[in-house]
Amino acid sequence: MSVTQSTQRWQGYLNSDLTELASKITSQYGVNPYSPVEHAAAIHYEVNKKVDYEPRFKSSPSREMRSPLETWRVKAGNCQEKSLLTASLLSTIGGFRIRTVVLESDQGNKHRVLEIKIPYHPQDVCETVWNFYKESSCTGSFKDTVGFEQHPEGEYTWLIADSGTKYIGDLSHLERLGYVIEPSEGSWDFYELKEKHELV
Numbered sequence: 776m777s778v779t780q781s782t783q784r785w786q787g788y789l790n791s792d793l794t795e796l797a798s799k800i801t802s803q804y805g806v807n808p809y810s811p812v813e814h815a816a817a818i819h820y821e822v823n824k825k826v827d828y829e830p831r832f833k834s835s836p837s838r839e840m841r842s843p844l845e846t847w848r849v850k851a852g853n854c855q856e857k858s859l860l861t862a863s864l865l866s867t868i869g870g871f872r873i874r875t876v877v878l879e880s881d882q883g884n885k886h887r888v889l890e891i892k893i894p895y896h897p898q899d900v901c902e903t904v905w906n907f908y909k910e911s912s913c914t915g916s917f918k919d920t921v922g923f924e925q926h927p928e929g930e931y932t933w934l935i936a937d938s939g940t941k942y943i944g945d946l947s948h949l950e951r952l953g954y955v956i957e958p959s960e961g962s963w964d965f966y967e968l969k970e971k972h973e974l975v
Contacts, residue, residue, distance in 0.1 A: 793843060794867040801868075804911045811870060812903040812934075815891050818864045819936050819943040820913050826860065827851045828939060854887045857938035862889055862974055874933065877970040880953035885969065888949070889936040890924065897925050900932045904944055915941060922946035922955075922963065 797818065801808075804817040829851045843863040846852040852860065858875065865871045872892035879885050893900050901921040908917040921944035924933040939948030946963060949955040957963050 792867070793847075793864050796847065797864040797867045800864070804913070810903065811893055812895070812900055813907050814868055815865060815871070815893070815934060815936070816904055816907045816943045817911070818868075819861055820908075820941050822847075822857060822861045822864070823938060823941040825850055826857055828857065829853050852938075854938045858887050858889050858936070861936060861938070865891065866974075873974045875970075875972050875974055876965075876968065878949070878954045878965050879967040879969050881956075881966050882953055884952070886939075886949070886952070886954055888938070890933040890971075891936055891943075893932045893934055894930075895932060896930075897923055897932045900934065901944070904934075908942060913941070917942050917945070920944075920946070922949075 800821045801814055801817050806813040806817050826846060827850060830853060841852055841856045843860040846856045846860045862873050865873060874890040876888050876890055877885060878888065900923065904921050922935040923944060934944055935946060936943050937948055946955050954966055955963050956966050
């Protein structure tokens with residue numbers, strides 16, 4: 776199955792009824808009901824805390840892509856399945872625009888991440904992410920740098936959500952595996968962008 780075909784299949788899965796689970800997660804972390812940043816941070820953290828990362832080469836090549844509910848039930852999934860679960864949970868909350876992005880590394884490997892649109896200036900988004908992870912019950916060491924793509928006029932922010940790490944905006948996994956490069960200090964770019972599609 777090609778990358779484009781698997782992306783198209785996502786649209787049907789996004790209708791999975793995960794409202795109760797999404798509500799449980801956001802309540803658990805005391806999310807501000809009016810903060811899209813906190814919703815996204817909590818959902819991403821819980822999915823990647825509870826669901827083990829299962830690289831595609833370790834998955835059976837013949838098995839079908841798991842639905843979001845199945846991924847949550849078995850607590851394991853590849854980058855597509857974990858990203859799909861995160862996107863599905865956020866879609867039940869509403870108000871989010873989400874893009875699926877397929878990257879290629881400097882070694883020729885492919886990986887899928889999400890970009891979540893937040894209608895705020897990047898500085899406000901980053902401060903909210905930092906405060907949420909420091910003040911919530913999330914455990915672990917959050918990297919202070921938050922990865923995002925910015926609208927040219929600063930009107931909104933696309934937060935990077937990588938299934939290889941628990942923290943939204945954390946680029947360390949992508950950097951380590953060659954999907955992200957740093958052309959200059961304080962900036963970053965994808966090594967090679969293969970596809971980008973808006974989902975919801």
